[in-house]
Amino acid sequence: MKELLHDSLFFGIFISLFAYEAGVFCKRKWKLAIFHPLLIAIVFVIAVLLAFGIDYETYLTGARHLSFLLTPATVSLAVLLYEKLQPLKKNWKAIFAGIFAGALTNAVCVLVCAVLFGFTHEQYVTMLPKSITTAIGMALSKEMGGVSSITVGAIVITGVLGNMFAEEILRLFRITEPEAKGIGMGTAAHAMGTAKAMELGETEGAASGLSIAVSGVFTVVIALIFSKFY
Amino acid sequence: MQYLKQFGLILLFSFLGELLHALIPLPVPGSIYGLLLLFLALCLGIVRLQQLQETAKFLLQVLPVLFVPAGVGLLESWGELKPLLLPAILLISVSTVLVMGISGRVTQRLLRRKKKTEGEAKK
Structure with missing residues (x-):
């Protein structure tokens, strides 16, 4: 049985998809941000591997092929960016300035935290992309020499927190304009923030969806500079 | 096709x-x-x-499904994650609030300034 799993191309992929579907099901049933499909899927697969004594390498035999689609899927974010930009074009200056300020705030926070807690350079670059969409964040972390699985974990937790507390945070900062709300949610909490923004309204959702791609690209540039600071 | x-x-x-x-x-x-x-x-x-x-x-x-294998990789990088856990959670909580607040505030301020100047131009 072990050998069969070890050579199987489809076991790893199937269990990943199945776990994600289970996550989507939980999310639909309980509608709580903590039931993030990706979070559930990761915990589910880890639990299965531990329960049956299957090692990570065996799981990766098939699952590593999923990464083939990563680049084409990330490139497809251009379509999202293009579509969402159309209705918001006239306010592009305010929107881009806000997203840039957010991406910069994130980098400064990580830098301050790295100095306070004495991070290694590896830990520092692992945390730098934590506010952006996983597609860009994971690749960026790997490129700078970070631990990409920890980056993925940090990104998911950021998204869950951002989704759960978005309304309180926006109220705290007295943000009432729909565009500004969307920009805040998308810049801080990527797709999870956008899911919340879509519940609030169409403009909020579009602005947030736009911020996913834009803040990702801004963060790449900012991280290039910030990776030299520590 | x-x-x-x-x-x-x-x-x-x-x-x-x-x-x-x-x-x-x-x-x-x-x-x-x-x-x-x-x-x-x-x-x-x-x-x-x-x-x-x-x-x-x-x-x-x-x-999103494509990140499952990387996330499951936490199984292997647990050793590296452990000392980072507490500072990371603190960092994530504080920075998520600040990033959302600051990006939203900057956009809001510029939007309102633009509306104001447009309003004055109409007068």
């Missing part, structure tokens, strides 16, 4: 991204170059949305 053409087009931009990644000595992932090139091509009208929309939507839908 349409899916084949659409996927081919997306793969072309993925490849161009890889090419730039190899040529430019910066730690920028190839997928980012691909994303920017495709966005540019859409803006300039070289590529039309209809030429790749369905396949792009499909890829965006499966995108």
Whole structure:
């Protein structure tokens, strides 16, 4: 049985998809941000591997092929960016300035935290992309020499927190304009923030969806500079 | 047939991204170059949305599943994660509040300033 799993191309992929579907099901049933499909899927697969004594390498035999689609899927974010930009074009200056300020705030926070807690350079670059969409964040972390699985974990937790507390945070900062709300949610909490923004309204959702791609690209540039600071 | 053409087009931009990644000595992932090139091509009208929309939507839908293997990798990097856990949680909580607040405030302030000057121009 072990050998069969070890050579199987489809076991790893199937269990990943199945776990994600289970996550989507939980999310639909309980509608709580903590039931993030990706979070559930990761915990589910880890639990299965531990329960049956299957090692990570065996799981990766098939699952590593999923990464083939990563680049084409990330490139497809251009379509999202293009579509969402159309209705918001006239306010592009305010929107881009806000997203840039957010991406910069994130980098400064990580830098301050790295100095306070004495991070290694590896830990520092692992945390730098934590506010952006996983597609860009994971690749960026790997490129700078970070631990990409920890980056993925940090990104998911950021998204869950951002989704759960978005309304309180926006109220705290007295943000009432729909565009500004969307920009805040998308810049801080990527797709999870956008899911919340879509519940609030169409403009909020579009602005947030736009911020996913834009803040990702801004963060790449900012991280290039910030990776030299520590 | 349409899916084949659409996927081919997306793969072309993925490849161009890889090419730039190899040529430019910066730690920028190839997928980012691909994303920017495709966005540019859409803006300039070289590529039309209809030429790749369905396949792009499909890829965006499966995108989150592609991170499951990396996330499961926490099983292996647990040793590296453990000392980072507490500072990371603190960092994530504080910075998520600040990033959301500051990006929203900046956008709001500039939007209102623009509305104000537009309003004055109308008078």
